[in-house]
Amino acid sequence: MSYATGDLLIVWASQSGNAQQLAEQLQQQLSRAGKSADCLALDQLSSSLLQKSTQIIFIVSTFGEGEAPEHARLFLKNVSNNCHLQHLNIQVLGLGDRRYPDFCKFAEQLQARLIAQGAKLSLPLITVDNMQAEDLAHWQQHMAEYFAINTSQPTPYQPAWFNATLLERQHLNPYSNSPGLYKLRFQTAHCDWQAGDTVRVHPLNDSAFSSREYSIASSATSGYLELIVRLSYDAKQTPGQCSGWLCETLSLNDSIAFSLCDKPNFHAVEQDKPAIFIGAGSGLAGLRAHLAERPQLSQNWLILGERCPRTDRLLPEELYQWQRSQHLTYLDYAFSRDTNTPRYVQDYLDEQHQRLLSWLEQGAIIYVCGRLQGMGRGVQETLTQLLGEEQMQSLQQQGRYRTDLY
Missing domain, CATH: 2.40.30.10 (Translation factors)
Incomplete structure (x- = not known):
């Protein structure tokens, strides 16, 4: 996909869909006012496009422990240090949750990196706590004044x-x-x-x-x-x-x-391909919804983590029925407090390395749902060790490593 250069870009990084929705809403407001703007995801913003652009509005979320959204995680690493941005004016809106210590950390990191490479701030960083209407109205007012649009009635984001x-x-x-x-x-x-x-x-x-x-x-x-x-x-x-x-x-x-x-980064893709589902505890929720919609005769491998094998087998009748009917090709439980063989979900990836490689060669999609701390990080680190950093990045770029981590 190609984008116009020299005009305004609206660039979003979204984990739950809020940043994308705000970006698209702003693009529509500008369009109604006769102002042209392209809207794209942060992972689509290349160094060459950065160098050709003159004005960019970034709308980016932070989740977990100051993490970038999954699709945007490689952006700061991939931006060349030789990318000089003295010609570029930027504005950054950060979405986050003040209950966590690293509130809007990714927005701060993104802004600092671009300024370090020469970009100029058109407006100071604006942050929004948990999509609060007052914070969003404050940002909308800044946009209305800056672009001379909807100055009388800026429209705050209102979820249905x-x-x-x-x-x-x-x-x-x-x-x-x-x-x-x-x-x-x-x-x-x-x-x-x-x-x-x-x-x-x-x-x-x-x-x-x-x-x-x-x-x-x-x-x-x-x-x-x-x-x-x-x-x-x-x-x-x-x-x-x-x-x-x-x-x-x-x-x-x-x-x-x-x-x-809306969570486009965790939606299903290529349902005809094998799928590997990895989660722990309440992370079964997002995986269960996917499994319920998988086609008949599809290959599905579920690795589910909990603590004790005697008391923590979640929805056993349902999962074993899926296994008996071959809707689940493999069902692996990982119990961290099993007195005989304690293990975590990532241990199964290591133990079943050959199966993992075979499924990936067939185009398997990996879905991971659950806590970022511990399980989420452990799965990504283990996969990186087993596959190598280059293949792991390739899976992410192809949309074959999809996560809902919190």
Whole structure:
């Protein structure tokens, strides 16, 4: 794909789809005002395009421990140190969550790197906490004034909310010493998500509280919205504000509001190819939605991590039925506190190195869902050791390494 040079570029880096949606919304606002702008993902912004452009607005998210979105992780590494940007004016909008210590760190790193190579700031860095409407309205006002568009009524980003009713709540590990995992089933008329998408919810249905994001654990074709939620506790053993409400307080037949988050970087691709699904704990949610939509007779390998083999086998009847029907070609459990053979999900990749290589040679897609710290990092490090950095980068660039990490 080629882009016009010399005109305005709007460049996004998105983990949950919010940055992309804001970028496309801004492009539409500019277009209505008769101003031309191209919109592209950060991983599509080459050094040569950087050197040809004169003005770029960056809209980038940060997730996990100050991480760049998956598709943008190699950008700073790939930008040449010899790329001189004295001609370039930039503006950076950072999306993040102040509950985490590295709030908008990737936005800060991106801006610092471009300035170090000569770029000039048109506006100071603006940050948005958890897609708060006030923060977004502040940025929209800056855009309206800078470009002389919609100066009277800047339109803040407003996610669409829909209602769902709690039908069932199942405790998946009632005898475990691990924190509780619960599968929640909701009924809703809005079954229009794709496998890999997430939903946001405000604790207690109160927008005064910051929203939380959960992976959808069901296919839209099922007619139900299902979640797998870990009941979290703070240092004083107080249940998490949102997980405690969902897992303990919310009553059956209560209605709550969700907003759908599009996750294109974790959507399914090439369904005719083999797929390797890797996750731990509540990460089963995003993998389960994908598995439910995989074609018949497809090759599917699930590696699932938890703690204890006696008490932490999640949804065993469903998974073993998939295995018996050969919907799951391989089902490997990794129990970190197994007294006989403790192991993590990445240990299976090492043990089944030849199977891994064989599946990748057949074009397999890897899907990883769960915690970034520990599992997510461990899987990526192990794959890099087994495959080499060059092949790992190739998988990412081809869209064959797809993650939903939090």
